[in-house]
Amino acid sequence: MKNYYQKEIETAPREKILEIQNEKLRKQIRHVYDNVKYYRDLMDQKGVKPDDIRTVDDIKFLPFLSKADLREAYPYGLLGTDLKNCVRIHSTSGTTGKRVVAFYTQHDIDIWEECCARAIVAAGGTDEDVCQVCYGYGLFTGGSGLHGGSHKVGCLTLPMSSGNTDRQIQFMMDLGSTIICCTPSYAAYIGETLAEMGYKPEDNKLKAGIFGAEPWTEEMRRSIEKSLGIKAYDIYGLTETSGPGVSFECEEQSGMHINEDHFYAEIIDPDTGEVLPEGSKGELVFTALDKEAFPLIRYRTRDICTLSRKECSCGRTHVKMSKPMGRSDDMMIIRGVNVFPSQIETVLLKEGYTPNYQIVVDRERNNDTFDVYVELNPDQFSDKVSDIQNRERTLESAMRTMLGIGPKMHLVAPKTITRSEGKAVRVIDKRKLHD
Amino acid sequence: MAITQLSVFLENSPGRLAEAVRIISDAEVNIRAMSLADTKDFGILRIIVSDADKAKSTLSANYIVMETRVIAVKMDDQAGALNNILQTLEKAQINVEYMYAFTGSESYSAYVVLRVDDLEHAEEVLAESGMPTLTDEKLKAIL
Structure with a gap:
């Protein structure tokens, strides 16, 4: 028995997916060229016309968009439709600079929620489930995305938002939540709190968790699975492309299927911008194929990962992306060496420590100092x-x-070490204060 | 044999020791002996208390606490007393990890607390040399 939300498209043959992508792409490039002056200017500068783009193979001729473009075009510069057609905005936390504001038409919301529904069903969700959404609600996309997806599947939805852990646990126990959606660090914290309260993993009714919005490791997955007695599924997305649900894990837990009927993915060399062959490690780039209000073309995510079209036992035919090693934003350069927090987490969990850690980088007499604090069990x-x-x-x-x-x-x-109820603060880089 | 010591993991930052001591005080437990090992980052508070179970259960809510079995030996208040004990242990090739001392309620008596690598053997050789070690019960009597 396989779990699909939209079986026909999720298991469509490759040629069918390509056909859908090509058709949507032609329409989308025309839509963007006609409606988004910012991108039209970029295309004109490159000498590319909408008619030059016939298939997804031609996408490599199109200009990239980066976070810097989003900042420059803030707030309306990349809007693809009249504001009167838009029904909502979401926004990034703005921790790495100016906020990004993304717009949605009702159509955009619908496809986003469908993507989230696919993720919930892939994690075993049905209309008999009780889905506790403890991602933040509000400007952050996490809460709304999974909330909408949960409605579409027909789960009883608990719109908890993040925080107030005692109340989370009370509802989880009293209402018998079977699926939980939050950041992995918050899931770990809930697990820890349950144990402190004297609950065993089998005391809750949870069967699955859908965790995303921050990088986490395989070791952290196992530790969460053990503490909550569940199977933990990864979900990926970013505000710029809609929110969570751009890709999601199936029961194989070996990469996330990208919803290719809505998003076209490329892996590029982050230095040259050259498209790399399948299986290469590089920066993930997305083109939204049918979003109306915020139709980003070739958006550089800064996430480093690989793509694989290897056949999946779940029957889904959509390409899988590996868990990102970390956003290039998360990468620290310490004494000239590239360091990702996820590597540090891997070592800590392998050595039997808690996922409660903090990295502090500073500079003393022109030398980088590098300190890692972890809680003792x-x-x-x-x-x-x-x-x-x-x-x-x-x-x-x-x-x-x-x-x-x-x-x-x-x-x-x-x-x-301070616990987070949303995205965990893993790195404190004090060098920035001196620059 | 041997007596119970509580070992508490403390962060080396202002107020942490005071807070731990306050918790013990609020539980109305008497600290009979203590030693504090410290490094730049952390400290280990080692205490002998009037009610180890009570102190442990109250401290555990906020601290990592463990029970350690240590030896306490009575010393005469005169030159060479500690030397006798350490010589006896050295002859038996027993390694002392750390030690500290406290006084009993009787006058002219002191006790040394020893954490050794082979507790049973240490108690044996000390008893053979006429230096019996305290038990938790005997400890209660002299406090």
């Missing part, structure tokens, strides 16, 4: 100073093996 404690210091040395050497450079490790007391 009670069963790792010893009354001997040397035992704890040995633990730190062991971690430092495991980090050096993984990263090429060794941070200074600090074991800290439980609950001293």
Whole structure:
């Protein structure tokens, strides 16, 4: 028994998907050229006309859009339709600069919610499920996206939003939530809190979790699955392309199927912009094939990953993207070495530590300092100073093996690292204050 | 044999030690002996208390706490007393991880607390040399 929300399109033969993409692309480029002056200017500068774009193979001739373009065109510069046709906006947190505001027509909302519904059904959701949505509601896309998807599937939807963990747990227990949607760090926190309250993983009715909006590792997945007694599914998206649901995991848990009837994906060399062959690691680029209000073409996500068309046992034919190694924004350059927080998380969880950690980078006398703080588990404690210091040395050497450079490790007391109810703050880079 | 020591993991930052001590005080538990090992980042508070179970359960809500079995030996208040104990342990090739001392309620008596790598063997050789180690019960009596 396979779970599909829209079986016909989700399992369509490759040629059929290509046919849909080509047709939507031609229409979309014409729509954008006619309605979005900002992008029309970029195309004109490159000497590309809508008629030059016949199939997805021609997409490589089109100009890219980047976060910088979004900032420059803020707020209405990339709007693809009259404001009177728009029914909603969402916005990014603006942590990396000016906020991005994305617009939606009712059609855009519908396809977005359908994508989320596909993700929920792939995680085993049906109209008999109780779906607890604890992504933030509001400007953030997480809450609205999964909320809409949950409605489409017919789940009983619990619009919890993020935070107020005691209440989350009370509703989860009293109403028997079977599916939970939130950031992976919040899921880990809920698991930890449940254990503290004396609940065992089998005491809740949850069967699946749909987690996204921040990078997380395979090790963190296993730890969440264990603490909540569920199967944990990854979901991917960004405000610029609509929100969560651009791609989602099936029961294989080996990459996320991109909803190719709505989004065309490319992997490019982030330095040259050249399109790379399937299987290469590079920057993920999306073209929205049928969004009306905010139709981004060749949008550079800054996420580094690979694409694979290998046949999937779930029967879906849509291309799979690997879990992004981390957004190029998350990448730190420490003493000249590229470091992703996800690599640090991998080492910590492998060595038996909690996913509660913080990375602090600073600069002292022109040298980068690199410190990682992680909470000690009670069963790792010893009354001997040397035992704890040995633990730190062991971690430092495991980090050096993984990263090429060794941070200074600090074991800290439980609950001293601030928990997040939304996106976790993993990195504090104080170097920026000095620049 | 041996006695119960509580070991508490503390962050090395202002107020952490005071807070732990306040929690023990609020539980109306008496601290009989203590030692604090510290590094730049963290400290380990080691305490011998009047009610280890009570102190442990109240501290556990906020701290990592573990029970450690340590040896406490009575020393005469005179030159060479500690030397006798350490010589005995050295002869038996027992390694001392750390130690600290406290005084009992009787006058002219002091006790040394030892964390050793082979607890049973240490108790054996000390008893053979006429230096019996305290038990939790005996400890209660002298406090």
